[in-house]
Amino acid sequence: MANDDAVAVKEPKAPRESHARRWSGLGGGFIAKLLLMALVNALALTIIMSAWNAEAWAILTLSIVLIVGADIIYFAKRTLPLKYLYPGLIFLAIFQLFTLAYTGYVAFTNYGTGHAGSQQQAVEATLIQNERRVDGTPTVPLSIVRDGDTLGFAVTQDGIVSVGTEEDVLEPVSGAVVDTNSRPTEVPGWEVVSQNELFSDQDLQQDVIDLRVPVSDEAEDGSMRTRDGSSGAIYQSSIEWDDEAQTFTDKETGTVYYADQEVGNFVADDGSRLPTGWSVTVGFDNFVRAVTDQNLAGPLLKVTLWTFAFAVLTVLTSFGLGLLFALIYNDDRIRGRKWMRTVFILPYAFPAFMSALLWRGMLNREFGIINDWFFFGADINWLGDPWLAKFAILWVNLWLSYPYWFLVCTGALQALPSETMEASRMDGAGRWRQFRSITLPLLMVSTAPLAISSFAFNFNNFTIIYMLTEGGPPFPGTSGLGSTDILISAIYNISGVSGGSADYGLASALSIIVFIVVGIISAIAFRQTRKLEEI
Amino acid sequence: MSEVTAQAPVRRNPSRRSRWWGEVGWKYPVAAIIIFYAAFPLVYVLSASLSSSGTLSSTSALFSDLSFSNYAALSDTSYWTWVWNTLIVGGASALGAVLMGACAAYAFSRFRFKGRRGGLTTLLIVQMFPQTVAFVSVFLLLTALGNVIPALGINSKIALICVYLGGALGANTFLMYGFFNTIPQDIDESAKVDGATHAQIFWRLIMPLVTPILAVVGLLAFISAFGDFILAKIVLVSQDQWTLAVGMYQWVSNQLSANWGLFSAGAVIASIPVLVIFLSLQKYIVGGLTAGSVKG
Numbered sequence: 078m079a080n081d082d083a084v085a086v087k088e089p090k091a092p093r094e095s096h097a098r099r100w101s102g103l104g105g106g107f108i109a110k111l112l113l114m115a116l117v118n119a120l121a122l123t124i125i126m127s128a129w130n131a132e133a134w135a136i137l138t139l140s141i142v143l144i145v146g147a148d149i150i151y152f153a154k155r156t157l158p159l160k161y162l163y164p165g166l167i168f169l170a171i172f173q174l175f176t177l178a179y180t181g182y183v184a185f186t187n188y189g190t191g192h193a194g195s196q197q198q199a200v201e202a203t204l205i206q207n208e209r210r211v212d213g214t215p216t217v218p219l220s221i222v223r224d225g226d227t228l229g230f231a232v233t234q235d236g237i238v239s240v241g242t243e244e245d246v247l248e249p250v251s252g253a254v255v256d257t258n259s260r261p262t263e264v265p266g267w268e269v270v271s272q273n274e275l276f277s278d279q280d281l282q283q284d285v286i287d288l289r290v291p292v293s294d295e296a297e298d299g300s301m302r303t304r305d306g307s308s309g310a311i312y313q314s315s316i317e318w319d320d321e322a323q324t325f326t327d328k329e330t331g332t333v334y335y336a337d338q339e340v341g342n343f344v345a346d347d348g349s350r351l352p353t354g355w356s357v358t359v360g361f362d363n364f365v366r367a368v369t370d371q372n373l374a375g376p377l378l379k380v381t382l383w384t385f386a387f388a389v390l391t392v393l394t395s396f397g398l399g400l401l402f403a404l405i406y407n408d409d410r411i412r413g414r415k416w417m418r419t420v421f422i423l424p425y426a427f428p429a430f431m432s433a434l435l436w437r438g439m440l441n442r443e444f445g446i447i448n449d450w451f452f453f454g455a456d457i458n459w460l461g462d463p464w465l466a467k468f469a470i471l472w473v474n475l476w477l478s479y480p481y482w483f484l485v486c487t488g489a490l491q492a493l494p495s496e497t498m499e500a501s502r503m504d505g506a507g508r509w510r511q512f513r514s515i516t517l518p519l520l521m522v523s524t525a526p527l528a529i530s531s532f533a534f535n536f537n538n539f540t541i542i543y544m545l546t547e548g549g550p551p552f553p554g555t556s557g558l559g560s561t562d563i564l565i566s567a568i569y570n571i572s573g574v575s576g577g578s579a580d581y582g583l584a585s586a587l588s589i590i591v592f593i594v595v596g597i598i599s600a601i602a603f604r605q606t607r608k609l610e611e612i
Numbered sequence: 613m614s615e616v617t618a619q620a621p622v623r624r625n626p627s628r629r630s631r632w633w634g635e636v637g638w639k640y641p642v643a644a645i646i647i648f649y650a651a652f653p654l655v656y657v658l659s660a661s662l663s664s665s666g667t668l669s670s671t672s673a674l675f676s677d678l679s680f681s682n683y684a685a686l687s688d689t690s691y692w693t694w695v696w697n698t699l700i701v702g703g704a705s706a707l708g709a710v711l712m713g714a715c716a717a718y719a720f721s722r723f724r725f726k727g728r729r730g731g732l733t734t735l736l737i738v739q740m741f742p743q744t745v746a747f748v749s750v751f752l753l754l755t756a757l758g759n760v761i762p763a764l765g766i767n768s769k770i771a772l773i774c775v776y777l778g779g780a781l782g783a784n785t786f787l788m789y790g791f792f793n794t795i796p797q798d799i800d801e802s803a804k805v806d807g808a809t810h811a812q813i814f815w816r817l818i819m820p821l822v823t824p825i826l827a828v829v830g831l832l833a834f835i836s837a838f839g840d841f842i843l844a845k846i847v848l849v850s851q852d853q854w855t856l857a858v859g860m861y862q863w864v865s866n867q868l869s870a871n872w873g874l875f876s877a878g879a880v881i882a883s884i885p886v887l888v889i890f891l892s893l894q895k896y897i898v899g900g901l902t903a904g905s906v907k908g
Contacts, residue, residue, distance in 0.1 A: 106811060128760045136760050157810060158728070161719035165712035165781040169738070172750070172778020177741055179749040188752075402646060410636045411643075419891060420647045423654055426890035429839055430857045431879045434864045435657050438872055444669040446656060476653070537742055540841045544861055565745060565842070574751045574846050584748045591745050599740035 114151055118144060143167060177592075184363055184585035188356045190578045192341050199355040200318050203325065203343070205289070206353065207316040211299060218260040219301075219309035221275060221285055222267035230290045230301055231261040231269070232309050240264055241290040247301060260307060275306045282306070316351075325351065363586035376556040377567065377587075383467070384563040388535040391474045392528055398475060399482025400520070404512070407490045418487070425480035433544035436473045440545075460546050463560035470561055474541055478531075482524075489523045490516070529602040533595050539565045564591050661880045666873025682877035690851055691878050694859040697769060701844075701855055702837040704773045709780035709833035710826050716781055717788035718814050722800060732789070739782035743775070744842050750775055751846050767849040775847065776837055784829045791825040792818070831893075838886075856882055 121144035128137035150156045150163050186192075194202075218233045222240060229242035231253065238261050241247035254263040262269060275281055289300040292311060299313030317326045325334040325343050334343035334351055341357035342350045368374050402421065406414060424432065439445050440459040448457050459469045493516065501511050542548060548562035548570065557570050568587045573579030660671040664679035686692070719725075720732055743750070751766070754775075758765015765771060799821075800813050808817070819826070841857045848854050854862070860878055863871040 106809075124761055131760045133756070133760045136757065158719045158723040158725040161715040161723075161814075162731075165716045165785075168712065168774065168777045169781045172753075172775050173738060173743055173746075173782060176743065176746040176749040176753060176778075177738075179753065180746045183749060183752070405639055405642065408636065408639065411639055417643050417647070419894075421650055422894075423650050423887070426887045427654060427883050428886055430841055431860065431883060432653070434860060434875065435653055435879065437864055438668055438875070439653060439656065441668060444667075444672075446672050449672045476649070480650070533742075537745060539744065540839070540857075543841065544864075547865070568745075568748070569842065572748045572751075574748060581748050581752065588745050588748060592741055595742065595745070596740055603736070603740070 110151065114148070117147060121147075180585045180588050180592075182585075183581050184589050185358050185360060185582075186356050187341055187354075187359045187362070187582045188585075189580040189582055190573065191352060192354045192356045192582075194355055196336065196341075196355040199341075199343075199353050200325075202353045203316065203351055204314045204318060207314045208289075208299070208302075208312040209315045211311050211313050214311045216308040216310050217301075218255070218258055219303050219307060220261045220264075221270040221306055222261075222264050223270050224267055228284055228288055229267065230288065230303065230309060231264045231267065232301060233259045233261060238264065240267060241301065243288060243290065246291045246293055272306065359582070363583045366583060367586060367590075372555050376552045376554065376558040379552070379560075380558055380562050380564060380567045383561070384536060387467075387470065387474075387563055388532050388538075390471055391478065391535045391538075392532050394471065394475045395478040396482045396524075396528060396531075398479040399484075400486045402479070402483045403486035403490055404516075407487055418483075421483055422480035424477045425484070427477070429477055430540050430544055432477045433473060433541045436469075436476070437545050440469055461550050463550055466546050466550060466561045470541065470545055473545060474535070474538070477541075481531075485524055485527060486520065489520050492523070493519055526602050529598060533598045533602070536563070536595060536598070537565045537591065538563070539569065542566045543569070657876045657879055660872060661876035663873060666871070668872040671872065671876075682873035683881070685874060686877055686881070689874060690854070690859060691874070693852055694854050694856045695882065697848075697853060698838060698855040698857075701769055701772055701776070702834040705776040705780070705837045706830040706834040708773065708777045709784055710830045712777065712780055713784035713788045713829055714819065714822065714826060715814075716785045717792045718818060720785070720789050721792035722797070722810075732785075735782055735785050739786070743779040744840075747842055747846055750843065754847060766847060767853055769848070769853060772844060772847045775843055776833070776840070780833060784833070788822070788825050788829060791822055795821050831889075 121140055124140045125137060125144075128134075128140060147163065150159045220231045222229045222231045227242055229240055229245075230247075231238055231240045231250075232247065233255055236259070237249050238253035238255065239247040239249045250264060250266075252265045253261050256262050270281070275285065285303065285306055289302055289312070291300045292298045299311050301309045302312045303309045315328050317328055318324075319326065323336040326332070327334075332345050332347075332349075334345045334349075337344045338357060340354070340359075342354035344350050366373065367377055406417065406421075408414075411417075437460065439447050442448065442456060442458045442461065445459070447459065448455055458465065460466050497515060497519075498511065501515050506514070542561060542563055543566055546559070546561045548559035548566045550561075551557070551559040558567050562570070564587060568584045568591070569575070571580050571587065572584030573581075655674065656671075659674045659676075660668075661682050662675065662678050662680070663671050664677050664681055666682055666685065720728060754764065754766050754771050757771070758768070762768065763770045764774060795818060799817060803813050803817055838855075839857065840855075841861065844855045845858050845861070848858055851859070851862075856878075860875060863875050863878075
């Protein structure tokens with residue numbers, strides 16, 4: 078503090094301009110900064126423009142705020158600390174703080190498959206899903222046309238060629254040429270896509286099949302679609318949206334579906350729902366579901382218990398084994414200790430994910446060497462039996478983490494005060510007594526915080542579980558969870574981020590529970606290390 | 613005198629030897645068992661990688677043949693693309709973590725400003741909540757960002773790097789902050805008196821003095837990017853974008869027995885640099901362990 082005061086007093090006497098603002102001498106720093114900021118601003122401008130095009134208002138606002146903030150901070154004089162903190166803070170804010178907060182928000186919604194967007198999007202999706210080809214309308218000759226990235230259809234109706242895209246309705250064009258089948262072959266202003274190109278390009282085919290060209294400005298009139306890229310037909314939705322009443326009416330059956338804001342679905346009086354809904358906040362429903370849902374509650378409870386068991390047992394076994402080895406080999410009389418130690422810690426130096434994959438092969442039921450070498454070719458289903466799979470996971474995790482504790486304990490043992498040990502020996506303490514009353518308590522002082530953080534790490538050790546068993550063998554039932562799933566791998570399965578049916582709401586609710594557990598553990602560790610005193 | 617000394621060993625030999633066995637000797641056979649436990653999977657993977665057939669079923673006999681066909685076959689796969697991707701992702705996140713961490717640590721260590729204490733406390737609390745648990749919202753965030761900026765969307769290495777960098781400040785600032793505080797303030801003060809600006813002090817004076825911690829943080833960031841599976845698997849979708857962890861997982865999970873030779877050859881190649889670095893830096897890593905920041 079004294080130094081700061083000194084500077085503060087000095088500053089007014091000799092008002093020095095910041096190096097980056099001063100235009101004297103070479104000014105290399107200033108030029109470098111100017112170039113860098115020009116680059117950053119250009120980048121931000123591109124992002125702002127594409128956000129404008131994509132109508133992503135949140136991203137647009139955020140990028141404007143961030144770039145204005147950057148310009149102020151790097152060209153003003155009084156923002157010195159922020160000049161150093163800003164880039165890191167942006168990453169922290171977007172990719173950590175925001176994701177944490179967003180997890181908290183999603184946990185209270187029903188966001189997921191069938192509830193993916195806004196109500197507006199759900200209406201549009203429902204209209205498209207219920208599109209049927211209108212009975213009795215003729216198929217018309219059709220060609221795919223392209224202008225840059227924009228795809229469109231050119232159709233010949235009653236001898237007149239019309240062109241339309243997803244955005245623009247079909248409008249007649251003049252000067253088009255058609256072939257003998259009256260398919261348009263040349264359209265002024267458009268490039269006609271050849272059949273050959275269409276057949277060879279999978280992505281293009283999908284785009285063509287998804288393309289809907291409105292027939293008129295009225296959505297009621299339906300849209301032109303194609304299945305084969307050479308003929309088109311008019312499709313209309315069999316369901317009608319009434320914006321005033323916020324209802325869908327099925328034209329065939331007359332069933333009316335009301336927009337229910339509680340559940341985010343269109344619901345009929347008889348309780349039936351349209352498949353596509355929208356995302357709404359549902360309060361504590363996800364948390365309640367996790368403990369009451371018949372398919373989910375049982376497996377989730379087992380998963381939670383196993384998560385704790387896995388984390389505790391892993392720390393205990395690897396700590397125990399590491400400590401034992403450290404005690405045995407912390408002995409000056411052994412020759413070749415350095416060499417031995419290097420081999421002992423090899424599993425730790427081998428990348429963890431590869432160890433898990435390697436053991437997965439070695440524990441293979443039919444061809445794995447564990448059965449082959451140690452069990453005389455017995456048919457032991459290590460990774461397929463619920464209890465053996467748990468044992469295998471603990472065993473593999475022991476193999477790859479005992480060296481850590483061996484290193485830590487060796488270091489801690491060597492740091493023990495030799496006088497204390499000497500004194501206890503003089504007082505006639507036996508070896509066991511010495512270990513229990515002196516070595517272990519002293520050792521715990523330095524290793525307990527590490528044990529706690531190791532627990533927190535293993536609590537979320539997705540890699541070993543997923544690489545070794547993928548959570549399997551599965552529980553009976555439809556939960557999609559398995560005997561060796563820990564909470565984070567269960568969340569992974571439920572969330573559906575890797576495909577399949579997604580339930581982001583429930584997954585986030587479970588993440589919150591994990592956060593709470595890990596937060597409590599960290600708080601305990603935090604009290605132990607008293608890092609706050611360093612501030 | 614010489615007779616006594618010559619006789620003594622003969623007389624005391626049996627008891628001395630049994631005492632030696634009881635106290636020291638038994639540790640050698642036990643060490644042999646531990647060495648076997650620690651090393652046999654590694655010896656096995658080396659042997660499997662040298663086997664001429666690439667299947668799991670044929671690898672039970674150790675070193676039954678020595679062929680490099682698995683190593684040669686790697687070039688027909690995407691393996692080297694994955695190595696390259698891993699190096700890019702790991703290298704960029706290490707560099708970013710070092711730069712951002714050093715800047716933050718410098719600001720917190722050298723400047724006194726409003727919100728400094730609050731900022732440090734916030735960082736300390738934030739780092740307690742691992743980013744990986746929030747993977748669902750990372751996925752949703754990247755999906756939304758990808759609609760606007762494809763480079764920051766799903767299936768982009770840049771997006772993955774950004775996600776890793778998001779966790780960098782929380783994880784490393786404290787480690788670096790402590791180290792920066794050990795550099796005496798007098799050095800900056802005297803430079804300031806000589807007319808050096810804050811940027812000059814940072815780049816020319818402080819950075820060279822804190823190189824050890826920069827190396828440690830860079831190494832840790834690289835290792836955690838190298839070993840990360842869950843975020844990489846979510847973000848990187850197509851085969852040509854995968855990192856080693858995602859790609860090799862795919863080899864083993866699809867048709868485990870068929871790709872075993874490829875996997876073992878790939879594992880040997882990827883682990884050798886790691887083993888060499890780890891064993892040569894053993895001393896420092898043990899020091900870093902007690903700071904509680906590596907796997908375990």
